[in-house]
Amino acid sequence: MKTRIAVTGIGLVTPIGAGRQEVWEGLLAGRSGFAPVESFDTKAFSVHLGAEVRGFDPAPWVRRHDPASMGRASLLAIAAARQALEDAGLDSESVEPERAGVAMGTTSGEPREVERFDDRFLAGELDQVGPEFLSLYPCHMIAAHVARELGFAGVNTMIPTACAAGNYAIAHAVDVLRAGRADLMLAGGADAFSRITYTGFARLGAIAPERCQPFDRNRKGMIPGEGAAVLVLEPLERARARGARVYAELAGYGLSCDAHHMTAAHPEGDGAARAMERALADSGAAPGDVSYISAHGTGTPTNDRLETLAVKRVFGAAAGRTPMSSIKSMIGHTMGAASAIEAAVCALAVAEDRIPPTMNLEEPEDDLDYVPNTARGHRVDLAMNNAYAFGGNNASVILRKCEA
């Protein structure tokens, strides 16, 4: 008998706000987080929109360490981690440190630190590079900083599997808990808005000039973003014993690799389909049991088309009657944080029986139920969270309603 895993806490920092309640209400209301990029000058680009986290103050969250001693993604991650612990009715003192671990995902780690290095390199000021580059830049510092801030001494894992990384981290936390290697895991993802990421997606022609329109036939691309999400995961039995609120059960997951192309998805959705099938099998569920699909739904022409194809392939006749939406239409593509934020949204959808919309959807490209433009009340017993990444990495996670 597998140990059942509960989601008992949610922490969120996104382009439309911070905190579980604010973000959830914003998503149900269709709020947009897009604005001209402020963190660097975009005048050399033909696109200018981004989904940045504005006015973020780390001070309330980063208490044990100097915020200047860590990069932005770490700060965002700590804010989400502290929120999640508080949301779960826990603090760092109520947890046995050796039995508490951290698993985080990211695309770029702390890209601003390598950008600072490059600025100095090009200015002929490499002698200005000090010890901080190595203590700030490596991506594993995100999970390390979260653990240092909270004093967590258990398993500490950083999984940089790009835009599917949040799901990978959550999946790993499930395994750690099921193997009895920890009593509590903080799992999620974080990424900081980055010149490098923006340049790359602009070069690929993948950034939308005005808005993000997943699954619309006139969609023009994604909007790069930043953010962080952390879930508190613990064995269901322990959660119930301490009287914790359980948002959802983390029922299972599936991973696969396209082994096809670094930046383009498999033309028949092969890897995406295998990840979904595996997650269903791991959860003991059939496609017809799924009541909501949180799409990867970036808004790029190829992703959305192939994702629809893969869902149809796996779900067959059930595809058309399973609501599927993309919150990237509102908060943009927050990279390594994206699937963690979406997993949190799945947990809330399961807990509250509401589904956030796909905004800016005027002419659906296909005949699936993309939950256009308006949130919907809908019983959500089982939610599937899909994420796909550069490198052909695919990860699907399934959350299930957990009756009291």
Place this chain on the structure above:
Amino acid sequence: MASDHDRRVVITGAGVLSAIADSAAGLHAALCQGKSGLKPIELFSTEGLGCHQAGEIRPFEPRDYLGERNLRPIDRTSRLLLVAAGQALAAAGWTPEALAAGENEVGLVLGTTFCSVRTIAEFDRRGLQLGPSYASPFDFANSVINAAAGQAAIWFGLRGLNTTISAGESSGLAAIGYATGQIRGGRAAAVLAGGVEELCFESFVGHYRAGRLCGSHGESEEVPVPFHPRRNGFALAEGAALLMLEDAEAAAARGVPVLAEVRGHGGAFAPRRTREDGAGAVARAILVALEDAGLGPGDVDCLSVSASGSVESDLWEAVGIATALGPRAADLPVAAIKAQLGEALGASGGLQAVALLGTLRDGMLPGVAGLAEPAADIPLRGAGAENRRVRARWALATSLSADGHASAVILGAPGAASGVGG
């Protein structure tokens, strides 16, 4: 700890590219012969820095290993990885035909600290210098930290799980632990696991300025020696090393020989960066691995440590090992292969594990090159320059990253489990 032991995980192949050897068997032999990979750096200029040596892989002609396929979109990190992955797959009998066959899926769990920070930085600098429209899409695809794992998946057709793990010097052992968990859990039957790291300017400057390199501190540059009383840093290095891990029954069904088994693994973190905290994390990682393996401290026949010449980490790791193993630690034979290879970061754990395969095969554990006697506060008194003949049933590999990640992996010789009840 709950058991996830329904399945045993065996090693059916290995691959290595390092500064002293370009095969798994060659690595153990070169270590036992006392070869050093440290040499003056030619990959980039070290002008203005007080350190000029590293474990650079030179000469490295990728076509000698990878044939005529298009290497243009593949950066140095990925090229190093492709060489090691190709060896490990071939050693385990995973032919291109077998990999392409219907239901067969081989996964990859890759440890790395930076993937290619050189690729990332060059992409950024090109965009800054020439404008964003001149930035290279090839480089952008390689700028994600899972790029090398993705490139290897495409090159060989690895359609199983594909996970990149970053934990600094502990990345490789953590990747082996993660892959072991995936196989035990029935999520994969065959997974390549280990790590890769390339030597590049950006990483070198970072380590130099952080004071971590032997030579960072202004004094004359010596050869770094782990556990040495006067150690003052390590030599940076590069490499790739992978194990082919398989479900024991699946490997038996394929009829491939078993080189060793992964018997247990453990991980922990040191959030406070003190000697007590670092040693405690190492000790807990080892104790979890021993419990996972169903073994006690007295069962450990030999050690491979991540000690590199680092002032603090060498000590903390040694104290942690002594804490976990008790009196057994005092005279345990110890290998510290970074004395010859340097610190290859994400590749190091894989190199430790692959080198131990040689020890489990022929009973010879390489000595710690250049170490007459460990510093007085190092409790591992069995560390010394001479190669040691050991009773090689169970080998323990440990690592502690500069940022606090501790990992432990226990490898067993084929048949070693016959006395452990299963």
